[in-house]
Amino acid sequence: MFSQVADPTDISLLLSRVALHDRAAFSALYGRTSAKLFAVTLRLTRNRAEAEDALQETFVKIWQHAGQYRDTQHSPMAWLVAIARNHAIDRLRRAPKGSVELDDTLNLADTGPTPEAIVAASSQRKQIDDCLKTIDTADAIRGAYLDGYSYDELATRFDVPLNTMKTWLRRGLIKLKDCLNGA
């Protein structure tokens, strides 16, 4: 499973076959991407059952909407990750505080990049990493994107008032966009 390499061209071809309801392509796409997408939903929801449900919804949606992928201007993995994150975040926000028991066995703090992942890092990856290094809200942005922290949770974590957190993060995002656009 750790050799799941998501070649963007392959994923894109598989998606165009899935759009025509080719079940073999759907299985192949699942084999290629499910471990990555499951890891994303698991880290966001911090709960196995929720992550499994989010993954299931993700692939149902992929089957039903693969035809729209090309119109969205997404890179293939970005489209898949966006669907998985949206389902996971909706679940995370919907759950009343305290109803979702955090699964301590997941050991989330240790999920750094694998050596292969570092070698395979894309140029897009290098760009976002380099730009994040130039702003002081990088930890908040990573925490929101990967761990699903809301503004409220970020404010608590960084021990600042909510509006301060918003101003700070928005200034960071403006700088991040400038950097990504090469300004």
Next chain:
Amino acid sequence: MARDKDIIDRPDASMEAAEYVLGVMSVAERQAFTRRLASDESLRVEAVYWENRLSPMAEDVVPTAPPATVFKSIEQRLFAEDAKSGLLQSLGFWRGLSFASLAAAVLLGGVLFNSLQPGPGGPSTLIAELAGESKTVRLAVAYDAAAGALKINRVEGAAATGRDFELWLIAGSNAPVSLGVLPQNAQGSIIVPEALRATLANAILAISDEPDGGSTTGAPTGAVLATGQVLTVS
């Protein structure tokens, strides 16, 4: 540099899209933003920008194999009836096309299919209505058995300049087979290769957006704009 107050009170569209993509919004804000996304193309462009740019961060997450039960559940949800009958391979998505929609198709025949004059073989018994979710592309198709051709009436939508609409046949669990690019005129016909004629009943027809002259790869390369199942009417 913008004042703090403006940053709080008047975030620009790109900032809001970034916050939506990051997922930091509250449930109510998120729902309100999702509604705006549905109707605002420029907002969608901003959201896609952030989704594309931020997604490489997900490369840090170590892949974790989901339990095998997840894929089984997905297949169950999508293809439950296929599994039961064993007949409708790959038609799971179309199981909603029940008698009700068959009746609707026959009714529609009055409006949608009336421009398709019967061929020498008499009235067609194989018809399909192809539509996309947005209904921007819609076609009526009827098979003329005597001519071995599909007569096509394109009701909505046209290929962009320098692009072509290509028609695909998906029979059972087979890969899509091209039937060729649609004629420029709204009405025309496409000959079905003899070997494929017997597979038409219950097949899926689909239209994809392709470069001028059609896909060069043998498989659809562009967006799928409309699909429909071939129905047998009598």
